[in-house]
Amino acid sequence: MRKKLIAGNWKMNLTADEGRALALALRSQIEPDAPVLLRDREVMVAPPFVAIPAVAQALAGSPIALGAQNVHYEERGAFTGEVSAPMLLPFGVKFVILGHSERRHIFDEDDALIARKVGAALSHGLTPILCVGETAQEHDEGRALEVVLGQLDRGLEGTASAAALDGRMAIAYEPVWAIGTGRNASPEDAEAVHRAIRARLAERLGREAAAITRILYGGSVTPQNVDVLAGRPDIDGVLVGGASLKADSFARIIRARTG
Numbered sequence: 604m605r606k607k608l609i610a611g612n613w614k615m616n617l618t619a620d621e622g623r624a625l626a627l628a629l630r631s632q633i634e635p636d637a638p639v640l641l642r643d644r645e646v647m648v649a650p651p652f653v654a655i656p657a658v659a660q661a662l663a664g665s666p667i668a669l670g671a672q673n674v675h676y677e678e679r680g681a682f683t684g685e686v687s688a689p690m691l692l693p694f695g696v697k698f699v700i701l702g703h704s705e706r707r708h709i710f711d712e713d714d715a716l717i718a719r720k721v722g723a724a725l726s727h728g729l730t731p732i733l734c735v736g737e738t739a740q741e742h743d744e745g746r747a748l749e750v751v752l753g754q755l756d757r758g759l760e761g762t763a764s765a766a767a768l769d770g771r772m773a774i775a776y777e778p779v780w781a782i783g784t785g786r787n788a789s790p791e792d793a794e795a796v797h798r799a800i801r802a803r804l805a806e807r808l809g810r811e812a813a814a815i816t817r818i819l820y821g822g823s824v825t826p827q828n829v830d831v832l833a834g835r836p837d838i839d840g841v842l843v844g845g846a847s848l849k850a851d852s853f854a855r856i857i858r859a860r861t862g
C-alpha cells in the first residue's frame with residue numbers, strides 16, 4: 604500500500620521569514636489531527652535553499668518533511684552558485700525535486716544531467732522526485748507518452764532497482780501546459796499516463812519496485828480539484844506549486860479525499 608505524498612514546491616517564493624511563518628501556520632492547521640490524517644499520507648515542503656534552515660527549525664519535531672528544489676551531482680568543488688547533497692542533509696532534507704520543467708526549459712537541464720543528479724541524490728540517502736512532462740505542443744501532437752517515457756528512461760539511466768526497492772524514489776508527472784495555467788489534466792488522462800509510467804518502471808526496475816514507487820501528479824492542483832486527482836489508484840499524491848504557498852489552501856490539499 605503506497606502512502607500518498609502531498610508535496611509543496613515553493614519555487615522562488617517566500618523569504619526565510621515568510622517560509623518560517625508558513626511552516627508554523629501549516630503545523631498548527633494539521634498537527635491537531637495528524638495521527639489520523641497522516642496514517643495514509645506524507646507531507647513535504649520544498650522551500651528555496653536559503654529558507655531551508657529557517658523552515659527546518661520551524662518544522663523541528665513535526666511530521667512535515669523537508670525537501671529541496673534542486674541539488675548538484677558533486678559533493679563540493681568549483682561549481683559557482685550550486686548546492687550539494689551533503690550541504691542539505693544537516694537540515695534534515697529528505698526529498699529533492701529533480702528535472703522540474705522549469706529547470707529543463709528555463710535553465711536548459713537535459714536528461715543526462717538530471718540522471719547524474721538522481722544518482723547523487725540516491726547515493727546520499729535523499730529521495731529524488733523525478734519530474735517528467737510534455738509541453739503543450741507535444742501534447743497537441745499526441746506525443747505525451749513518448750516524451751514522458753523517454754524522459755523517464757533517460758532520467759533513470761544508471762539507477763539500480765535496489766534504490767527503488769527501498770521506496771526511495773518518486774516520479775512526478777507534470778504536464779508543462781498545466782503548470783501555473785489553471786488548466787489541469789483530467790483525472791482520466793493523468794491516470795493513463797501514470798499507469799504507463801508504472802508499467803515502464805516495472806520493465807526498468809522490476810515489478811516490486813514499480814509497485815512501491817510513488818507517482819505524483821503536478822500542474823494547477825487546487826483544493827477544488829485535488830480530491831478527484833488524488834482519489835485515482837495510480838495517482839499517489841500531488842506536487843503543488845501556487846496553492847502550496849498559503850497555509851489554508853495547502854492544508855485543504857493535504858486533507859484530500861483519497862478513497
Ligand code: 13P
Pocket residue numbers: 612703777781782783784785821822823824842843844845846
Ligand atoms: P502549479 O501548482 O503552480 O501549477 O505548479 C505546479 C508545479 O510546477 C509543482 O512543481
